[in-house]
Amino acid sequence: MLKILIAEDEEPIANLVKVNLTKAGYACVWAQNGMEAADYMMNESFDLVLLDIMLPGIDGYELLDYAKKLNFPVIFLTALGSTEHKVKGLRMGADDYLPKPFEIVELLARVEAVLRRYNKSQQVIEVHDIVINETSRSVRKGDEEIALTMKEFDLLLLFVRNRNIALYRDAIYESVWGGEYGEQSRTVDLHVQRLKKKLKWEDKIVAVYKVGYRLKV
Numbered sequence: 001m002l003k004i005l006i007a008e009d010e011e012p013i014a015n016l017v018k019v020n021l022t023k024a025g026y027a028c029v030w031a032q033n034g035m036e037a038a039d040y041m042m043n044e045s046f047d048l049v050l051l052d053i054m055l056p057g058i059d060g061y062e063l064l065d066y067a068k069k070l071n072f073p074v075i076f077l078t079a080l081g082s083t084e085h086k087v088k089g090l091r092m093g094a095d096d097y098l099p100k101p102f103e104i105v106e107l108l109a110r111v112e113a114v115l116r117r118y119n120k121s122q123q124v125i126e127v128h129d130i131v132i133n134e135t136s137r138s139v140r141k142g143d144e145e146i147a148l149t150m151k152e153f154d155l156l157l158l159f160v161r162n163r164n165i166a167l168y169r170d171a172i173y174e175s176v177w178g179g180e181y182g183e184q185s186r187t188v189d190l191h192v193q194r195l196k197k198k199l200k201w202e203d204k205i206v207a208v209y210k211v212g213y214r215l216k217v
Helices: 011-023 034-043 060-069 083-091 104-117 150-161 169-176 187-199
Strands: 003-007 027-031 048-051 074-078 096-099 124-127 130-133 138-141 144-146 205-208 212-215
Touching: 003 011, 003 034, 011 027, 011 104, 027 034, 034 048, 034 060, 048 060, 048 104, 060 074, 060 083, 074 083, 074 104, 083 096, 096 104, 104 169, 130 150, 150 169, 150 187, 150 212, 169 187, 169 212, 187 205
Parallel strands: 003 027, 003 048, 048 074, 074 096
Antiparallel strands: 124 130, 130 138, 138 144, 205 212
């Protein structure tokens, strides 16, 4: 299981991030201040560090330098959203920069992107009764291989990476198909129904009223 350090002094934000990353299959450790984050980095190994900049004790910029020396990938999560701060953070070596407030779906996508860049993404994922191999883009259910189209596979990965999270139809469309979601489009609904039928997951991918869909795990 991939391990992520969350350095964030605002408890509600830290809890929100931790809960959703845990649901997505990551092991999370929370540091409430800069000193605590530095201690964790010195004593434990992490696949990714999420850093707030305005931390008490030691700020995020100092921690970034420490994390990079240890070869930990870093994403800044901060209220400092100006272009100046983004450029500074990226030039100092941050792998990504996400201003607050942010959508959890976007955070998860950025986490996955950075982990893939470092070849740390989970290539084999087991959920319920299926095994997903990201490298071969194959899906097995017991001894049976499930034939999925490219979009169905991408849709499945989106659900698995955002397990237990209600996903809006427009967010699903933008993630899988790209572009803007049309109000009258039935593309998402049709693909979800086909995916549920192929996997026999009628009771696992559930509709969320006036929102979209959620994978129950």
